[in-house]
Amino acid sequence: MVLQLSTFHWEGGAGVAAARLHQALRNSGVDSHLMVSEISGSGPQTTAWADSAWKSKMAWGNFVMERLSFLPYEKDKSVRFAFSPAAIGVDIADHPLVRQASVIHLHWINFGFLSLKSLEKLFALGKPIVWTLHDMWAFTGGCHYNRGCERYLSHCCYCPYLRKPGEYDIAFAQFEKKCNLFQGAPVTFVSPSRWLDNLVQNAALTNGMPSQAIPNCIDTELFKPGNRDEARKAFGLPKDKKLLLFAGANTQDPRKGFTYFQQAMHHPDLADAEVMVLGKGKADDFKDMPVKTHFLGKISDTSQMVQAYNAADMLIVPSLEDNLPNTIMEAMACGTPVVGFDTGGIPEMIDHWKNGFVATAKSAASLSEGIQWILKCDADGSLSADARRKVLENYSEAVVARQYSQLYDSLLHG
Known part of the structure; x- marks a missing residue:
């Protein structure tokens, strides 16, 4: 035993x-x-x-x-x-x-x-x-x-x-x-x-x-792609917007690098995108975001977590120190591409320019570039498919x- x-x-x-x-x-x-x-x-x-x-x-x-x-x-x-x-x-x-x-x-x-x-x-x-x-x-x-x-x-x-x-x-x-x-x-x-x-x-x-x-x-039968419109409807999110997800057990932990994400969203090409935030915190914590932000709070129910990943166009992980983040694995299992900093085990999970984007650590400009790249290159769903495949083969x-x-x-x- x-x-x-x-x-x-x-x-x-x-x-x-x-x-x-x-x-x-x-x-x-x-x-x-x-x-x-x-x-x-x-x-x-x-x-x-x-x-x-x-x-x-x-x-x-x-x-x-x-x-x-x-x-x-x-x-x-x-x-x-x-x-x-x-x-x-x-x-x-x-x-x-x-x-x-x-x-x-x-x-x-x-x-x-x-x-x-x-x-x-x-x-x-x-x-x-x-x-x-x-x-x-x-x-x-x-x-x-x-x-x-x-x-x-x-x-x-x-x-x-x-x-x-x-x-x-x-x-x-x-x-x-x-x-x-x-x-x-x-x-x-x-x-x-x-x-x-x-x-x-x-x-x-x-x-x-x-x-x-x-x-x-990860249980790939539980975390899997679903209907995006239905997922957004469940959270009252807009169907016609690009939605970027930031998720963390403690969104205000400096180690999670949220400030770099906030800076990245000042790019004019991202003015029409909106942000989803999942984790501990309160709506006022994100009042300085330059785009509309939907604070979903802490979600413990797995089915709701899966819906959140399926509602998003991508996950943003600007962690300054991290091992092998569950959030990246969960998002990719749901076919949601990820932009993350080149820190810790993150570049082992994201294959740069294949199923996501590995941004230069502590660079809001590089993070912004990655967000724009995924919005442009995942129009046909190829990045999403490759993200899911990476999880099936490795995790x-x-x-x-x-x-x-x-x-x-x-x-x-x-």
């Missing part, structure tokens, strides 16, 4: 990716179980650690204590959730599912679910550990994305996320703890993108440890589940 461990369940990019992989593995015949901190949706063989009212309160308390442990050190509010000390977590080493598992598969486990001490106890069991990385946290002194800092390549210290960076700051201390944690640990790292796998192989903490790249997966459930099954077999049987 393979036990997947994730803080979130069908929430956030990492939580969605973990739940999708669990589903794909079960559909391919693998005995996969998923344990999350708290369940946020139904699913077979899915267990919440917080399976009682008392444990739910404890899970919330752990989250609060984890954030409070960082509060005295944080530079400002903008980095509050961008650094995890992993000082608080639960001990699951004796949980029946952990004891039964042949392979333990970690995903994103921060925010009070598993601490460094929790991981140490899991590693001590001696079972094969697969750790799918959804950001950089596993090999840094605490940050989830490095924002240009490269000290993780040697030894974290003088952390730019901290109010008082120093030679022996908490980033230095966490780095040391992870160094001890990884000594002889039975861990194989998996990165959804080749970009992240390259970082793993070069990072001081993980250099020399087993690693490989296996992408996230479908069967393709990804097969790669993970081979990895599990190699760890268990050599």
